[in-house]
Amino acid sequence: MTTDRLDRVRRRLADLDVGALLVGPSADLRWLVGYQAMPLERLTMLVVPADGDPTLLVPTLERARAEASGAADLVRVETWEETDDPIGRVADRLADADATQGPLAVQDQLWTSFTLALQARLPGAEWRAGSTVTSPLRQVKDAGEVAALHAVGAAIDEVHAGVADLLRPGRTEAEVGTDIAAAIRATHDDVAFVIVASGPNGASPHHELSSRVIEDGDPVVVDIGGVLDGYCSDETRNYVLGSVDPEYQDLHDVLEEAQAAGVAAVRPGVTAASVDAAARAVIDDAGHGDQFIHRTGHGIGVDGHEEPWIVAGNDTELVAGMAFSVEPGIYVAGQHGARIEDIVVVTDDGVAAANHRPRGITVA
Amino acid sequence: MTTDRLDRVRRRLADLDVGALLVGPSADLRWLVGYQAMPLERLTMLVVPADGDPTLLVPTLERARAEASGAADLVRVETWEETDDPIGRVADRLADADATQGPLAVQDQLWTSFTLALQARLPGAEWRAGSTVTSPLRQVKDAGEVAALHAVGAAIDEVHAGVADLLRPGRTEAEVGTDIAAAIRATHDDVAFVIVASGPNGASPHHELSSRVIEDGDPVVVDIGGVLDGYCSDETRNYVLGSVDPEYQDLHDVLEEAQAAGVAAVRPGVTAASVDAAARAVIDDAGHGDQFIHRTGHGIGVDGHEEPWIVAGNDTELVAGMAFSVEPGIYVAGQHGARIEDIVVVTDDGVAAANHRPRGITVA
Numbered sequence: 003m004t005t006d007r008l009d010r011v012r013r014r015l016a017d018l019d020v021g022a023l024l025v026g027p028s029a030d031l032r033w034l035v036g037y038q039a040m041p042l043e044r045l046t047m048l049v050v051p052a053d054g055d056p057t058l059l060v061p062t063l064e065r066a067r068a069e070a071s072g073a074a075d076l077v078r079v080e081t082w083e084e085t086d087d088p089i090g091r092v093a094d095r096l097a098d099a100d101a102t103q104g105p106l107a108v109q110d111q112l113w114t115s116f117t118l119a120l121q122a123r124l125p126g127a128e129w130r131a132g133s134t135v136t137s138p139l140r141q142v143k144d145a146g147e148v149a150a151l152h153a154v155g156a157a158i159d160e161v162h163a164g165v166a167d168l169l170r171p172g173r174t175e176a177e178v179g180t181d182i183a184a185a186i187r188a189t190h191d192d193v194a195f196v197i198v199a200s201g202p203n204g205a206s207p208h209h210e211l212s213s214r215v216i217e218d219g220d221p222v223v224v225d226i227g228g229v230l231d232g233y234c235s236d237e238t239r240n241y242v243l244g245s246v247d248p249e250y251q252d253l254h255d256v257l258e259e260a261q262a263a264g265v266a267a268v269r270p271g272v273t274a275a276s277v278d279a280a281a282r283a284v285i286d287d288a289g290h291g292d293q294f295i296h297r298t299g300h301g302i303g304v305d306g307h308e309e310p311w312i313v314a315g316n317d318t319e320l321v322a323g324m325a326f327s328v329e330p331g332i333y334v335a336g337q338h339g340a341r342i343e344d345i346v347v348v349t350d351d352g353v354a355a356a357n358h359r360p361r362g363i364t365v366a
Numbered sequence: 367m368t369t370d371r372l373d374r375v376r377r378r379l380a381d382l383d384v385g386a387l388l389v390g391p392s393a394d395l396r397w398l399v400g401y402q403a404m405p406l407e408r409l410t411m412l413v414v415p416a417d418g419d420p421t422l423l424v425p426t427l428e429r430a431r432a433e434a435s436g437a438a439d440l441v442r443v444e445t446w447e448e449t450d451d452p453i454g455r456v457a458d459r460l461a462d463a464d465a466t467q468g469p470l471a472v473q474d475q476l477w478t479s480f481t482l483a484l485q486a487r488l489p490g491a492e493w494r495a496g497s498t499v500t501s502p503l504r505q506v507k508d509a510g511e512v513a514a515l516h517a518v519g520a521a522i523d524e525v526h527a528g529v530a531d532l533l534r535p536g537r538t539e540a541e542v543g544t545d546i547a548a549a550i551r552a553t554h555d556d557v558a559f560v561i562v563a564s565g566p567n568g569a570s571p572h573h574e575l576s577s578r579v580i581e582d583g584d585p586v587v588v589d590i591g592g593v594l595d596g597y598c599s600d601e602t603r604n605y606v607l608g609s610v611d612p613e614y615q616d617l618h619d620v621l622e623e624a625q626a627a628g629v630a631a632v633r634p635g636v637t638a639a640s641v642d643a644a645a646r647a648v649i650d651d652a653g654h655g656d657q658f659i660h661r662t663g664h665g666i667g668v669d670g671h672e673e674p675w676i677v678a679g680n681d682t683e684l685v686a687g688m689a690f691s692v693e694p695g696i697y698v699a700g701q702h703g704a705r706i707e708d709i710v711v712v713t714d715d716g717v718a719a720a721n722h723r724p725r726g727i728t729v730a
Contacts, residue, residue: 063660066570084661110479115495117478131479206430296427297448
């Protein structure tokens with residue numbers, strides 16, 4: 003990695019008149035300095051002042067990990083001992099950089115306990131969410147990031163290609179999920195999540211796994227993701243064991259049309275909301291509007307969910323390099339559900355999908 | 367589950383003159399209402415006012431998951447739609463309960479972005495860390511929780527019993543780690559973490575896994591944990607491939623004595639700091655004080671790391687039902703390291719270990 007991203011953050015801090023960005027273990031930290039730290043009760047914090055050098059403060063026992071990550075090539079690494087006051091150390095670094103006058107930006111996912119301690123230490127400061135600094139930068143991917151998203155998209159395609167063989171009547175969602183997790187581990191560096199939602203469980207969009215036995219005729223929503231070289235995959239397809247109920251087929255036909263309409267609406271210059279509207283219009287027109295109970299998509303990159311949100315009211319203009327899911331769903335409580343999801347990347351003149359599995363129902 | 371824990375929290379809020387406790391996806395949420403939610407950008411929040419009924423606010427798409435968790439038997443579940451303002455809904459519930467006058471407690475791990483949004487909405491409120499409300503309750507386990515910690519302790523003992531067979535010259539830490547993770551999955555509900563730190567990597571306490579090839583003669587620190595029925599395990603043992611270097615044996619003998627001294631110091635009425643001091647004195651006396659670079663332990667329960675912290679300066683008095691690790695370590699940069707860790711539970715008249723594997727070096 004280079005200091006390019008740190009430099010861009012510092013220029014943005016100056017533009018926004020924000021004194022510093024404070025970053026704990028998070029996708030922001032990985033994106034900025036390549037250090038994957040666990041969010042734990044001991045403070046790890048990258049202090050990036052608008053003026054002055056950035057510092058990564060880590061507990062002594064994590065010094066070796068931090069240095070092995072390569073972060074030490076980009077920023078000064080300082081350690082604190084178990085009986086030190088790390089919040090005081092952060093305040094000192096901010097004072098050194100004259101950064102306590104302007105507002106301070108704190109990475110969105112930082113634990114509230116740390117932010118409250120910082121607020122108590124710096125009672126005069128104003129505070130704002132770190133995403134106001136980093137999201138506009140992170141959401142536009144460079145060529146290397148786009149390539150990484152296509153590579154991890156191909157990896158999850160490969161996992162989906164094997165899912166039909168794992169779905170057999172009599173197996174539980176949990177058993178199928180275990181096999182899918184193994185397939186994700188075989189093609190990615192890490193498993194992010196595994197949703198196997200069979201029969202009526204398909205009507206719960208964030209259902210994960212259960213002991214429900216999958217039966218002949220069940221539709222099964224399979225929404226899975228992993229991490230490869232630091233970038234996330236996320237792809238949903240719908241399977242049916244045995245013969246497809248005509249009512250489910252009709253619903254899925256509407257969904258397939260809606261997903262295609264959402265993707266077709268993607269190009270530079272349109273708003274995020276317009277992509278949501280394009281997918282939603284198809285489902286509304288077919289009379290299923292009240293069964294599409296979530297936004298159409300979310301950005302993706304070093305984090306599984308990040309900006310831009312593909313949702314009504316988001317006037318963010320799409321630009322080449324933005325990457326997000328297009329994943330409309332239709333959920334019929336007590337019966338079944340369906341969702342089709344691809345990751346797409348905005349190109350100079352349109353859109354490129356990172357996932358290429360057939361989007362129709364796969365009969366298992 | 368019953369509402370007993372919610373009732374105790376509400377009594378404590380009244381005692382502390384705190385208006386309400388706000389809890390996002392976390393161990394606090396699991397402990398209070400049994401709901402395991404993913405920390406994501408959509409707000410999930412349990413609002414527990416000192417007066418008035420608690421409410422669990424969830425995104426509509428997670429309603430089915432929340433209800434399936436059993437939380438709906440304990441608290442009212444409310445949903446918000448994708449284009450609603452969930453922070454406003456939390457503020458409304460606080461106003462309904464006249465809870466905005468006193469200070470508000472926010473669960474420690476809640477994302478800072480939510481807390482900043484709450485602060486902007488309720489500019490007059492005072493804020494404090496939720497652990498000031500929940501930790502004194504959570505850190506003293508009831509009989510069912512103690513039994514769960516012993517059960518998950520036995521499960522991780524079983525995994526350690528198989529580790530020596532996995533350690534062979536020529537295998538990488540990552541390969542061994544994959545096998546250990548499978549063994550944790552076979553004995554637990556979930557894997558929490560896997561540290562396999564061979565040779566010089568053993569000198570980095572939070573080293574996880576690497577592509578380093580383990581060689582004959584290497585010491586290997588294996589620190590592993592999982593989750594079973596909602597409670598966490600965490601146990602560290604040291605292995606050597608082939609013959610043990612006498613210098614490493616001497617260091618390990620000191621460590622074994624220190625760990626035993628720490629455990630022997632545990633009983634009701636002494637301070638957490640005194641347990642740290644007892645273990646540290648042995649290592650200091652042997653001249654390795656500056657190589658023991660972390661506290662002696664951490665509490666454990668529904669979270670892998672929770673109060674009480676076994677560290678200098680913590681005057682918390684131990685009481686029966688507290689559970690924590692006793693895990694001194696000695697780290698020689700560039701050479702090797704060792705750490706011995708058991709989970710122990712304070713009993714009415716002393717201490718009971720939840721782990722029972724031999725504490726000496728295991729030759730693999």
